[in-house]
Amino acid sequence: MSESSHDGPHGSSDHHESHGSIGLYLSIFVALCVLTSFSFLTYFPFWRSSVPVGVSRAFMMAVSCTKAMLVIMFFMHLKWEANWKWVLTVPASFMSALLIFALVPDVGLRMRHASHDRMIYAAEVPANEGATLEGSGDDHLHDAQEHLQETPGQSQETHEHDEEVRPAA
Amino acid sequence: MSNDDHDHDSSSGLGHHFEHQPALPISRGKTFMWLFLSTEIMFFAALIGTYIVLRFGAIAWPSTHDVHLAEIWGAVNTFVLICSSVTIVLALEAAKKNNSGLAKGWMLLTLLLGTVFLGIKMYEYGQKFSHGIYPQYPHSGIYEKPDVYYSQAVRKRLGEIKGALQNVEKRTKQQDEKIALIDDISRELVAPAEEALRDHPDAPLGRQLLWKLSDKIYPRASVHEHRGVGHAGHPDHGHPDHGHPDTGNSDAAHRDRRAVGEQSESPFLLANLQDGEETVAGHDASGHLVGLNDQYEWLKLPIMIPGGNMWASTYFLLTGFHALHVVIGLIAFAILLMMTLGKANAGVIENVGLYWHFVDLVWIFLFPLLYLF
Numbered sequence: 330m331s332e333s334s335h336d337g338p339h340g341s342s343d344h345h346e347s348h349g350s351i352g353l354y355l356s357i358f359v360a361l362c363v364l365t366s367f368s369f370l371t372y373f374p375f376w377r378s379s380v381p382v383g384v385s386r387a388f389m390m391a392v393s394c395t396k397a398m399l400v401i402m403f404f405m406h407l408k409w410e411a412n413w414k415w416v417l418t419v420p421a422s423f424m425s426a427l428l429i430f431a432l433v434p435d436v437g438l439r440m441r442h443a444s445h446d447r448m449i450y451a452a453e454v455p456a457n458e459g460a461t462l463e464g465s466g467d468d469h470l471h472d473a474q475e476h477l478q479e480t481p482g483q484s485q486e487t488h489e490h491d492e493e494v495r496p497a498a
Numbered sequence: 499m500s501n502d503d504h505d506h507d508s509s510s511g512l513g514h515h516f517e518h519q520p521a522l523p524i525s526r527g528k529t530f531m532w533l534f535l536s537t538e539i540m541f542f543a544a545l546i547g548t549y550i551v552l553r554f555g556a557i558a559w560p561s562t563h564d565v566h567l568a569e570i571w572g573a574v575n576t577f578v579l580i581c582s583s584v585t586i587v588l589a590l591e592a593a594k595k596n597n598s599g600l601a602k603g604w605m606l607l608t609l610l611l612g613t614v615f616l617g618i619k620m621y622e623y624g625q626k627f628s629h630g631i632y633p634q635y636p637h638s639g640i641y642e643k644p645d646v647y648y649s650q651a652v653r654k655r656l657g658e659i660k661g662a663l664q665n666v667e668k669r670t671k672q673q674d675e676k677i678a679l680i681d682d683i684s685r686e687l688v689a690p691a692e693e694a695l696r697d698h699p700d701a702p703l704g705r706q707l708l709w710k711l712s713d714k715i716y717p718r719a720s721v722h723e724h725r726g727v728g729h730a731g732h733p734d735h736g737h738p739d740h741g742h743p744d745t746g747n748s749d750a751a752h753r754d755r756r757a758v759g760e761q762s763e764s765p766f767l768l769a770n771l772q773d774g775e776e777t778v779a780g781h782d783a784s785g786h787l788v789g790l791n792d793q794y795e796w797l798k799l800p801i802m803i804p805g806g807n808m809w810a811s812t813y814f815l816l817t818g819f820h821a822l823h824v825v826i827g828l829i830a831f832a833i834l835l836m837m838t839l840g841k842a843n844a845g846v847i848e849n850v851g852l853y854w855h856f857v858d859l860v861w862i863f864l865f866p867l868l869y870l871f
Contacts, residue, residue, distance in 0.1 A: 346610070349587075351588065351591060354587050354588065354591075355584070356583060357584075358580060358581075358583075358584045361580045362577065362580060362582075365573060365576050365577060365580065365865075366573075368722060368870060369569070369573045369868050369870075371866075372535070372573075372870060373568045386779075386871060389866040389870055389871070390866070392866070393862050393863050393865075393866055396862045397859050397862055398860070399857070400583065400855050400858060400859050402854075404583050404584075404587050404851075404858075405851075405852055405855045405856075406848075407599050410524075411523055412525060413522040413524060416522065417532045417533065417536055418536070419537075421536030421537075421540065422539070424536075424540050425539050425540050425543035427545050428544045428547055428725070429543060430549045431550070432547045432550070432551050435551050435555070458705075459803075482708045491828045
């Protein structure tokens with residue numbers, strides 16, 4: 330009896346108490362829109378030409394995490410929930426983190442090394458296609474292998490900078 | 499689920515020997531929803547993690563414009579989902595105040611916004627499909643590199659269309675023109691490349707011609723932008739500084755092309771295939787690159803996108819699973835709309851809302867990862 334009556338106040342407090350006002354929700358909405366437009370900024374040429382790709386990716390992920398936190402805290406009401414929220418969210422986050430960490434060796438190894446067989450059957454590297462077209466006569470395989478020896482970040486960078494010049498025209 | 503709140507409240511009065519002692523001070527429906535969401539977090543974390551491994555481990559990955567992915571639609575869809583998150587929160591607030599009519603209005607708006615999201619997604623998928631980008635083999639015509647297998651596939655496809663057209667008893671002028679175009683493509687693009695590969699297997703010329711073949715069929719934005727906007731914008735710009743791919747290298751191929759240029763004067767001819775502008779692909783009014791597949795939609799030739807197959811697999815898997823979640827959400831909204839959305843059902847609205855916010859959350863991460871990275 331005492332236990333069952335114990336959960337009464339909690340349960341009702343969850344449902345009958347009004348946590349956020351409409352104004353709060355609308356300001357969260359505005360914040361989310363502004364944050365979305367921030368990450369959309371990275372699409373424009375002026376951003377791509379002045380901000381390194383690594384920085385801009387970190388920025389986008391930071392923006393996404395901020396938006397996610399806003400949604401979880403306010404729209405999903407976790408800010409106002411009792412301590413039970415930790416019971417569910419902490420193990421789930423822990424398991425997700427494990428899943429991601431389990432992939433880290435894969436990411437590291439695949440980005441640093443490629444076997445000879447893999448290079449033979451691999452797609453070509455777009456960044457080097459221009460050279461091929463101009464008739465420099467470089468072997469694709471050789472190009473691709475050279476490309477792999479660069480650090481992945483750099484190669485992505487050059488590739489990314491090549492994109493996104495057109496929309497301005 | 500809807501009766502949970504009342505069960506809690508009234509159970510204290512019943513007093514029979516099954517004492518209800520919840521582990522968490524929330525309704526069973528909400529407990530279930532959060533448990534379900536925690537499995538969903540792991541599900542999408544694994545999918546997104548896999549995408550990151552495949553994308554950054556890939557030797558080649560297409561740029562967004564290579565695969566006709568328009569960032570603006572991703573951003574619009576983000577906005578639509580954020581709006582729908584707000585409307586469902588407002589529906590919950592209205593229901594808590596026992597204002598069923600208002601709650602229904604907001605719920606209907608949420609349903610509409612979700613439908614808009616799906617509509618935009620379908621339009622985007624249509625864009626990919628119309629360019630021959632499919633996640634799976636029978637439709638997918640994506641080749642990873644311009645090699646002999648690629649030219650073979652192009653030749654096979656040209657042969658198929660030509661065979662079908664030749665079987666027609668009384669051909670219209672249009673059909674004759676199609677056959678002539680197919681002959682032109684085979685003669686000007688496929689044959690020189692394959693002959694060069696056959697005659698000089700070690701020289702780069704054959705591979706260059708194959709590359710050109712793929713570029714004519716499906717010009718990729720990343721390659722052409724790389725050449726500079728000025729050149730691409732002005733087709734009659736003298737001679738681009740990068741020059742011809744085959745000047746001096748391929749006398750035979752060049753002579754062939756000259757000869758063809760002089761002989762055939764059909765109006766449908768591959769204007770931009772003839773000398774001068776080899777490396778400058780045409781643009782349509784909206785600035786999109788136009789290849790043979792766009793110019794002549796019936797061609798549907800195999801296309802070459804380095805890393806395109808892996809891109810298609812991951813893109814359709816991630817967005818497809820997300821879209822599936824959206825569809826389930828829409829079904830839930832439709833069911834809710836048939837109920838009275840008063841105080842009694844606020845718990846159900848809250849649970850569906852939690853689910854919907856999670857769908858929004860996943861898109862918040864998918865948008866930059868798929869469209870902007």
